[in-house]
Amino acid sequence: SPITLKSYEDRIATHPSPLARRLLKIMTDKKTNLCVSLDVDTKDELLRLADTLGAYVCVFKTHVDTIENYTYESVIVPLVELSKRHNFLIFEDRKFADIGSTVKSQYTSGIFKIVQWAHITNAHALPGPGIIDGLYSGTKDINEERGLLLLAEMSSAGSLATGDYTDKTVDLARRNRAFTFGFIAQNRLGADDEDFIIMTPGVGLDDKGDGLGQQYRTVDDAVSGGSDIIIVGRGIFAKGRDPVTESKRYREAGWKAYTARVK
Numbered sequence: 308s309p310i311t312l313k314s315y316e317d318r319i320a321t322h323p324s325p326l327a328r329r330l331l332k333i334m335t336d337k338k339t340n341l342c343v344s345l346d347v348d349t350k351d352e353l354l355r356l357a358d359t360l361g362a363y364v365c366v367f368k369t370h371v372d373t374i375e376n377y378t379y380e381s382v383i384v385p386l387v388e389l390s391k392r393h394n395f396l397i398f399e400d401r402k403f404a405d406i407g408s409t410v411k412s413q414y415t416s417g418i419f420k421i422v423q424w425a426h427i428t429n430a431h432a433l434p435g436p437g438i439i440d441g442l443y444s445g446t447k448d449i450n451e452e453r454g455l456l457l458l459a460e461m462s463s464a465g466s467l468a469t470g471d472y473t474d475k476t477v478d479l480a481r482r483n484r485a486f487t488f489g490f491i492a493q494n495r496l497g498a499d500d501e502d503f504i505i506m507t508p509g510v511g512l513d514d515k516g517d518g519l520g521q522q523y524r525t526v527d528d529a530v531s532g533g534s535d536i537i538i539v540g541r542g543i544f545a546k547g548r549d550p551v552t553e554s555k556r557y558r559e560a561g562w563k564a565y566t567a568r569v570k
């Protein structure tokens with residue numbers, strides 16, 4: 308039977324994560340469950356897209372280590388400014404995967420200082436509980452909400468994150484519900500009353516794959532299967548596509564699929 312879930316708005320009151328409550332409120336207010344993945348090479352393009360598409364998204368996802376001529380001042384400072392102007396959250400798709408002590412440094416230090424500005428980041432469950440504890444300890448001097456997603460499943464062909472690995476990842480997420488608020492996944496995970504937020508990449512309406520293992524599903528497929536937020540990159544800004552037109556199209560499709568599954 309098709310999945311039915313409470314509305315984003317109804318979930319605000321009961322969610323154990325302050326960051327998730329803030330996110331669900333943004334989604335409700337802006338009527339969008341679209342996260343655009345800003346996988347572009349230059350800071351100009353990143354900031355231009357963040358400005359022109361900001362109205363249509365709840366979250367922008369970044370791979371900030373791929374930006375040419377990155378500096379904190381020229382990339383992060385204006386991006387944070389835009390996040391306030393357009394009311395979106397920033398998700399640095401860092402995919403931490405080391406021991407607790409090392410990920411704590413990677414999260415807080417170096418040229419990126421991710422914890423300072425990324426409302427959301429993510430981690431592989433592979434190292435075990437220490438990775439969550441290490442990242443969480445990195446948030447202790449931050450005065451704004453921070454949240455972690457665990458990668459429970461991946462969109463790529465032949466992914467090893469399946470079955471028992473996925474189940475154990477869900478168990479790990481139960482350890483610190485104020486911080487670990489959900490999953491990168493292809494399916495609904497956890498019990499309904501646990502209310503994990505499911506963010507789903509590998510969504511595309513016009514492509515099947517990218518020749519390097521990526522696999523695309525439709526918006527309807529993802530959302531009717533229990534995804535709360537669709538993550539779309541090249542479907543929106545690949546060559547020949549108009550990012551504003553495509554953002555509106557994915558936002559509309561995402562919202563329609565969501566309203567169809569609300570209890």
Ligand code: BMP
Pocket residue numbers: 344346370400460461462463491508509510521538539540541542
């Ligand atoms: P695109 O829609 O252009 O295929 O981009 C997908 C984005 O989501 C990429 O930034 C990729 O790193 C990320 N991603 C993914 O595709 N599959 C996963 O399972 C996890 C991801 O983070």
